[in-house]
Amino acid sequence: MEREFDAAPSDRLVGRAAVLDRARAQLSSGGSVLLSGPAGIGKSAVLRALTEEFGGGAVAVLRCSPTESESHLPFLSLIDLLEFAAGEVSDSLPVPQRAALEAALTGRADSSDQPEGLALRLAVLSVLRTLAGRAPVLVVADDLQWMDPVSTELLAFAARRLGGLPVRFLAAVRTGTDREGCEEVQLGCLASLPRQPLVLRVPPLSTHQLSELLADRKEHPALHSSVLQDIHRTSGGNPFYALELARALAERPVPPRPGEPLPVPTGLRTLVLNRLGALSPEARTTLLIAGAGARPTLALLRECGRPAAEAEIAEAAELGIARLDPDGVVRFTHPLISAALYSEAPSGARREAHTALAGATSDPIERARHLALATSGEDEHVARTLEGAASVARERGAPAAAARLGLLAADRTPPENLPEVLRRRLCAAEDALVAGDTALARGTAREVLAQAVLPADRVRAWIVVIDSAGQAMADVDDAFPQALADAGEDPRLLAPLLYQVSWRAALVEGSLTRAREVAARSASLAARVGDRRTELLALAFQALTETLSGHPDAEQTLERALQEPQDPRVACDHNGPGYLRFSCLLMGDRLDEARAALAPLVPIARRRGAVESEILFLRGLADTELRAGRCETALELAHESLRLAEDVGVGVGPALHLAALAEAAGGSVQRALSLAHSGIRRSEEDGDRVFLTRSLTALGHARLMGSDAHGAVVALRRVRELEEDQGVAEPARGRWQGDLAEALVRVGALAEAQEVIDVTRDAAVRLGRGSVLGVLERAQALLTAERGDLDGAAAGLRAAGERLGRLGYRLEEGRTRLALYGVEARRRGPGAARAVLEESARIFRRAKALPWLELVAAARERAGHRSPHLSRGSAAISLVTPPAADGAASSEPSASSSSSLTSQDSAVAVLAGGRLDSLAEMERRVAALVLEGSTNREIAAQLFVSVKTVEATLTRVYRKLGIRSRVDIVRLAALRTG
Structure with missing residues (x-):
């Protein structure tokens, strides 16, 4: 009985949004749904949620939940489905049908092959028809594989004859059971429906989704990400198995050590x-x-x-x-x-297995692991072997493996050699930190602190504890005074510790001035003792604080940070000079140079397994693409960064803020609002004042796009106050000033809007921030229009659009053209201004800026314009469109559309026979690039994914389109377009 194996119900279904959305769409259109998957995957939970959603009100719900032990009993599922409902309509049935039905439902009939078999079939059909004539009917069957054959055949007979009546089937079937072919056999009653049922596989949960599931169950303790990954691997993403494994872990006094198997209940x-x-x-x-x-x-x-x-x-x-x-x-x-x-x-058999594997494998990492697991107790030779394997793993860019091997090495070290035990644990903690396993890093460092007496070991461990907090430095505030006391006046210990203190000054205290002073002292001490790594990191952070506060030495400090010799460990550090140089290029409107500076660092971070750096670099690339008006790419990169951050629990607040901005530009304003609120909550929980302002900026921007000018003002005024308290003078950092000024104009606070523009303009002129000036020109023009000078406003908007276009800020250029349309429509009438509106639409289509295209569509509707690319009265998007002004094919969604089609999309749509829904967004993009002749490696580079990801995506495209190779994609497109 599968209900015993299904994941326990919760207030929300984790990781099931996509399945629920597709099922809802199918059921809403009158179709039927079959959920499939192995025991424990959560089919029953999804079934319950859909039944509650679609079975309320006037809908008649017929349910059955057969079990394996009862599957041989005829009519049992029919009895569960119709026992009560049949009583309401049985009097209207012909006597033979009523008698046959009563016999089946009371157990007097034992076979549908008896003479009254046809009467019984007709009776079931009549009951369903009568019920459907009164109200829609939802037939719900859980564990369909155990439905008795007689009930299955009777339902199939009725289903084939229901015609267009409002009867929907919602069922769940278990796959991977001993009953061979059970899924195909039990599809009979659904496959016969007038509309083919939608078969939805309930997929395994990802590591992040599994983490969410366990977090929802308060009885499960917080788990190290390494343990969580073990649970995910062992359970195969099955939620029931994962919950049971986590429950067994919770019952143990200590978690398993590296290399130990998970306790299987x-x-x-x-x-x-x-x-x-x-x-x-x-x-x-x-x-x-x-x-x-x-x-x-x-x-x-x-x-x-x-x-x-x-x-x-x-x-x-x-x-x-x-x-x-x-x-x-x-x-x-x-x-x-x-x-x-x-x-x-x-245990003896396990050790024999590991002994055999240690002698057979040629890989040094595997050999060392098996050697350790083949022995019991301490052994210095084994410890050294494990330590060497950890070094190999580190060099291969596998810090997570290095951390596990390092901990094994410490465990195998004789306890009388305490210095070596502590050293090996510290190395493992630092490897775990690089891998993004902050809980393991922090826990291991705390173990060291409980035993260490030497200041060097203690300060090193304190730094791991502080680093493991990420943005939430307030959570480890007690560590700083203890660490400083351990460091004393030793510059070798004090320099790296002061670097951490400088970050605390910025994140927790919100003081860029103090952060700069402490970073400068850290760099000076590090230079004195030859600690080049700390010196470079401190110089980079000093330069960042100087840039944000408008300090005149910022450029000179950055040059010092970029001077040789460079430390290879800092080359792709997320706080190193390389990323700072990218940030300065980005703030200086040098978008192409910024992208070129950062893009090579992503694969380096991946090769090193430096997860936190990879998260930040992906976020930086997303920011660059967003400013350049490549919204689709920005959206994918931002969400990739967010998924990775959520998986490892590092940098989630910063990732949320950029995902919100990317959604507001190229996805959904509602999702942008949700992500911004989540980012605010996360930053407030972390005590992170720096990224609190960024998430508030995203919230203000999304509110402005959603026509909530008052809400935007509230959020952005708070940003202004926080940045003034922090001493931020760099207008290109958060770029919120234009939105605040525009929102203030909309709510009628014209004097305050002018003051924001004037103050920001002075800083932008001084620092040479051209794009900020362009945005301010737009805000000033809107303010001018509000004061009644429409001619001056139109001229200002044209100048602003040209400036932003020259700098490569296509999205801001389109936004300015849309604002110009509003002014021109007031000045010359909507008809005369239509060309300006179409120009903004062209820019937004190129940028794939879906929310902005919706605003354009709304403006058209208000003005009574008809889009040449839309069918009147329909949200459908034409796949054959007239050429745009530049000769490129284009198409445009209606206000209700959630996706746009470029010429590439149109080709892929033709390829898919117009069934764009059959391909996911990434699949469409990969197929489009194949049509352009790109190789898998070129596609991977353009989309910032791995070649393996491209190959896997193409495999899905082939399967969905019924083809075998990339050559077939081109051939099929040619045939269908020809």
Whole structure:
């Protein structure tokens, strides 16, 4: 009975938005839905949510939830569905039908093959028709695979004859059961419907979604990201399995050490090991070795002393336990089987498996891990081997693996050699920090502090604790005085610690002046003792504070930070000179140079496994693309940064603010508002005053776009107050001043708007911030128009648009053209101003600025214009459009549309037979670039994703379009356009 295995219900369904959205759309249109997936994946939870949503009010809901133990009993599901409903309509049935139905529902009939079989079929059909004539009917069947065959056949008979009546089926079927082909067999009653049912696979949860799920269950403690990843890998993303594994962890007094298996609860072991009893002892031993290895191949198993490995894996394959891939790798049908097998094995058998693997594998990291797990107790030789493997992992850009190996090395170090234990733990903590596993880093550093007495060890551990807090430095405020006391007057210890203090001054105290002073002192001390890494980081932060506060030494300090020699560890550090140079280029309106400076750092950060740096660099690229008016790319990069930040719990507040801005430009204003509010909450929780202003800026901008000028003023006034308190004098940092001035104009606060413009203009002129001046010119023109000088306002807006266009700020240029339309419509009438509106629309279409296109469509509707690209009275987008002014094909959504189509999209739409919904956004973009002749590597570079991601995306495109290769994409497009 699957309900026993489904994830426990909660107030919200984590990770099911996409499934729910598609199911809602199908049910709303009168269609039927079948949810499929393995036990525990959460089908019943989705089914319950949809039933509650669509089964309320006047809808008649017929439910059944058959079980395996009852699946042999005929009519049982029919009884559950119709027992009460049939009583309401049975009197209207012909006597033979009523008698047959009563016999089935009371258990007197035992087969639909009896003479009254046709009467019973007609009776079921009549009941459904009668109910549907009174109100819409929703038939809900959970665990459809256990529905008795008689009930299945009766429902199929009725379904084929319901015609256009309002009867919808909502069902869930388990896949991966012992009952072969159960999904296909039980599709019968749905596949016969007039409208084909939508079959939706309920997917596994991602690591981040699993983290959300566990966080919603208060009984589960906070888990290190490394442990969370183990749970995700072992559970296969199955929420029920994950909850059970986490519950077992919560019952243990201490979490498992690196290399230790997760505790598999007895219930799960019983669930997944039922078939292992049929295995021969030899096959079981071979599978234990395979499960202990990282990538077990037949060759490796033979090297481990298993000459009959192929036959033993074939034995496991017959039982549905494991299989042999074409590349020779052994795969378990579910990771939990491997974990349970390992958990069940005696400790001696585990050590023998690891001993065999240590002797067979050639990889130094794997060899060291198996050597450690093959031995018990402390062993300095094993510890040194593990430490060497950690160094190899670090060099390979696998800091997470290095952290685990380092902790294993510390555990295997004899306790009498305490200095080595502490040193190895500190290295592991620093590796965990690079990998983004802040909880593991902080916990390990605290362990060191509990034992360390040497100031150098203690200060190093304190820095890990402080660094692990990320933006939430207020959470570790107590660490600073203790760390400073441990450092004393030793410049080698004081320099890196003061660097952390300078960040605290900016984030927690909100004082750029103090932050600059402390950073300068840190750089000076570091230079004195030859600590080039700390010197470069401190100089970079000093230059940043000087830039933001308008200090005259900012450029000179940045030059010092960029001088040779550079430390390779700082080259792609998220707080290093490289990123600061990018920031200065971006604030100086040198968008192409900024992109060129930052783009190479992303793959370097990925190779190093420097997650926090990767998050920041992706965010920086998103900001660059946003300013350049490439909204779709900006949106993808911003959300990639946010997903990564949420996965590791680092830099979430900053990522939220940029995702909000990207949504406001190229996605949804409602989502922008939600993300901005989340960013504000996160920054306030972290005590991060710097990024609190950024999220407030995003909120003000989204409110302004949503025509909530008063709300925008409230948010942006607070930004102004906070930045004044912090001493921020750089107008290009947050770029909120133009929005505030425009919002103030809209609410009639003209004097305050003029004051904001004047103050900001002085700073922008002094610092040479051309784009800021362009935005201020737009605000000034709107203010001029409000004062009655429409001619002067129009001239000002034209000048502002030209300035912003020259600088490459296409989105701001389009926004200015739209403002010009408003002025010109007042000055010369909407008809005369239409060309200006179409010019703004052209810019927004190129930028894929969907919310702005909706504003254009609304302006057209108010003015009575008809878009040449829209069918009157329809939200449909024409795939064949007249050329735009520059000769490029274009199309434009209506105000209600949620996506726009470029000429590339049109080609892909033709390729997909007009079924754009069949392809996801990334799939459309990849297919479009294939049509342009781009290679996979070129596509990956343009979209800032890996080549593997491109390959996987193309595979999905091929499957959805029914083709086999990229050549078929071009051929199919040519045929359909020809």
